[in-house]
Amino acid sequence: MKPFITASIVGLIAITSSFAAEVGKAAPVFTAKTAKGTQVSLADYKHKVVVLEWLNFECPFVKKHYSSKNMQTLQAAYTEKGVIWLTVNSAAEGKQAYLEASKLAEKATSEGSKATEILVDSDGKVGKAYDAKVTPHMMIIGKDGTLAYSGAIDSAPSTKAEDIAGADKLFANALDAVLAGKEVTNPSNKPYGCGVKY
Numbered sequence: 001m002k003p004f005i006t007a008s009i010v011g012l013i014a015i016t017s018s019f020a021a022e023v024g025k026a027a028p029v030f031t032a033k034t035a036k037g038t039q040v041s042l043a044d045y046k047h048k049v050v051v052l053e054w055l056n057f058e059c060p061f062v063k064k065h066y067s068s069k070n071m072q073t074l075q076a077a078y079t080e081k082g083v084i085w086l087t088v089n090s091a092a093e094g095k096q097a098y099l100e101a102s103k104l105a106e107k108a109t110s111e112g113s114k115a116t117e118i119l120v121d122s123d124g125k126v127g128k129a130y131d132a133k134v135t136p137h138m139m140i141i142g143k144d145g146t147l148a149y150s151g152a153i154d155s156a157p158s159t160k161a162e163d164i165a166g167a168d169k170l171f172a173n174a175l176d177a178v179l180a181g182k183e184v185t186n187p188s189n190k191p192y193g194c195g196v197k198y
Contacts, residue, residue: 059194075114090127134193157192
């Protein structure tokens with residue numbers, strides 16, 4: 001019985017992972033509720049550059065980028081250029097980092113978020129489809145619907161805000177390249193942060 005169960009589990013894992021997003025391939029379509037109570041779909045943003053930012057306001061790595069205003073500055077700068085910025089909270093109800101929609105909206109406002117929308121992904125469907133590992137995990141979807149970047153916000157995997165200035169701006173460089181229609185260098189790299197609380 002054990003070999004059958006093991007084989008079944010391995011098969012399930014293989015099936016699940018085969019649907020996960022891959023850089024250079026079509027980004028998984030999704031529909032999700034926003035913190036405002038509305039519903040959005042990736043299809044709503046056809047022919048737009050879309051950023052996905054995974055969020056946990058309790059994570060010290062996220063706090064690093066929000067307390068320094070680095071994340072809000074990036075959000076404001078790129079949404080002004082027409083980028084759709086979707087911040088995603090994939091924490092499951094009952095887990096650390098989970099916030100019900102109204103509380104998540106309040107927290108995002110108090111933190112000065114400039115994101116286009118804040119998504120409530122408490123069932124983890126969006127996060128798992130994109131294989132989001134940590135907060136912040138940054139992803140970019142090009143105008144053609146292809147996942148163009150998946151990785152870290154920068155090259156300084158610390159919780160210290162003072163390390164931001166000297167870091168290689170991996171995400172911003174990738175987003176600039178996508179907007180300019182150029183090839184992204186280092187499009188897939190290991191993100192740093194707190195594990196997503198599925």
